[in-house]
Amino acid sequence: MLPLLNLKRQYENIKEEANLAAIEVLENCSYIMGDNVKLFEKEFSEYLGVKHSVSVGNGTDALIIALKALNIGEGDEVITTPYTFFATAEAISFVGATPVFVDVRLDTFNIDESKIEEKITSKTKAILPVHIFGQCADMDAINDIAKKHNLYVIEDACQAAGAEYKGKKAGSLADISCFSFFPTKNLACAGDGGMICTNNDEINTICRALKVHGSGEMGQRAYNFLNDIKEKIEDETDRDNTIYNPKKYYNYLIGHNSRLDEVQASILRIKLRHLDEYITNRRKTAEFYKQNLKVTDLKMPYEDKIGKHSYHLFIVQSDDRENIVAELAKPGIATGIYYPVPLHLQKCYSNLGYKVGDMPNAEYLSKRTFAIPMFPEINNKEKNFVVNTIKSL
Numbered sequence: 455m456l457p458l459l460n461l462k463r464q465y466e467n468i469k470e471e472a473n474l475a476a477i478e479v480l481e482n483c484s485y486i487m488g489d490n491v492k493l494f495e496k497e498f499s500e501y502l503g504v505k506h507s508v509s510v511g512n513g514t515d516a517l518i519i520a521l522k523a524l525n526i527g528e529g530d531e532v533i534t535t536p537y538t539f540f541a542t543a544e545a546i547s548f549v550g551a552t553p554v555f556v557d558v559r560l561d562t563f564n565i566d567e568s569k570i571e572e573k574i575t576s577k578t579k580a581i582l583p584v585h586i587f588g589q590c591a592d593m594d595a596i597n598d599i600a601k602k603h604n605l606y607v608i609e610d611a612c613q614a615a616g617a618e619y620k621g622k623k624a625g626s627l628a629d630i631s632c633f634s635f636f637p638t639k640n641l642a643c644a645g646d647g648g649m650i651c652t653n654n655d656e657i658n659t660i661c662r663a664l665k666v667h668g669s670g671e672m673g674q675r676a677y678n679f680l681n682d683i684k685e686k687i688e689d690e691t692d693r694d695n696t697i698y699n700p701k702k703y704y705n706y707l708i709g710h711n712s713r714l715d716e717v718q719a720s721i722l723r724i725k726l727r728h729l730d731e732y733i734t735n736r737r738k739t740a741e742f743y744k745q746n747l748k749v750t751d752l753k754m755p756y757e758d759k760i761g762k763h764s765y766h767l768f769i770v771q772s773d774d775r776e777n778i779v780a781e782l783a784k785p786g787i788a789t790g791i792y793y794p795v796p797l798h799l800q801k802c803y804s805n806l807g808y809k810v811g812d813m814p815n816a817e818y819l820s821k822r823t824f825a826i827p828m829f830p831e832i833n834n835k836e837k838n839f840v841v842n843t844i845k846s847l
């Protein structure tokens with residue numbers, strides 16, 4: 455049996471360190487926003503080359519809080535891709551705004567930057583590109599369009615931890631970016647986790663306020679910023695909040711309860727140190743697959759030369775997908791179909807009025823694409839098993 459991803463192997467490689475770190479958290483009993491969370495935020499910021507990283511409960515919350523921090527809601531439109539995990543559009547809808555879909559490029563599967571401008575209206579507030587499967591969207595083009603029309607850009611980098619664009623890390627390329635540390639992602643914890651990154655001090659403050667009920671020092675700072683109030687506020691950072699926090703039950707904004715917990719942060723700190731090596735291994739496997747499968751009828755994923763693809767998933771295409779997937783299952787090779795229904799055709803979005811044919815590229819891909827096993831620890835025997843089985847079909 456060969457799964458799409460073998461989490462056990464990744465755990466085995468860091469087992470001693472991870473077990474110690476998790477036990478230390480249990481022993482310390484500082485479970486919420488303790489040292490591991492603070493240090494992981496700092497280390498993640500350094501890794502990406504951004505000023506602020508705000509940890510949250512998961513990637514979906516990261517998107518929701520990011521949208522709220524930019525004051526996007528009822529009556530607003532956000533331009534995004536239909537060929538992504540549902541949470542991207544769900545977050546836009548959740549804050550009360552409307553997702554406006556723009557078809558994708560057939561080569562990178564990312565939002566087609568040349569089709570964005572025609573969808574901009576007076577209601578458009580932001581562009582939300584997704585670095586799908588771990589390859590960055592064309593962020594220079596997208597940022598240029600946003601600048602011209604005075605829009606925000608939010609990166610959905612949930613699949614792209616460790617990917618690069620023109621020498622810069624995914625997640626450092628826009629006004630604000632969102633990550634997920636769900637167990638299947640490139641940088642993954644042992645449960646749910648997420649992060650919001652930005653270079654903007656005010657956005658950072660508002661996100662920090664929103665993730666904890668809009669309360670405390672950050673709540674007050676966010677409130678004063680949003681209402682243009684100048685007031686000296688006491689810095690809480692070095693106070694032991696378990697003993698005395700005068701502003702804890704003062705709420706300044708309607709927020710969320712969305713935190714990364716200490717155990718997850720302690721594991722993420724360890725894995726972050728291995729992230730570049732994980733990506734290097736993924737890229738080696740991608741190269742091997744491409745070299746060895748180019749003689750087959752499968753279409754290999756395209757890699758632009760602008761960035762560094764992180765191969766969150768290795769996505770191939772075939773006219774005969776259902777058959778190949780069934781044949782690979784026989785000897786126990788797992789596959790995954792990403793994504794069978796483009797978001798503009800999902801039942802829950804029937805009210806938006808899209809119909810079959812509106813996004814021809816996303817619809818075409820949704821019938822052809824599937825993932826084959828890809829994870830940093832996949833060994834030569836397994837890679838050959840995949841290649842030889844596909845060749846034998």
Ligand SMILES: *Cc1c(COP(=O)(O)O)cnc(C)c1O
Binds near residue numbers: 538541647648
């Ligand atoms: C995983 C993912 C999310 C959501 O992250 P969760 O942590 O599962 O909430 C959002 N967008 C994309 C593109 C994703 O792959």
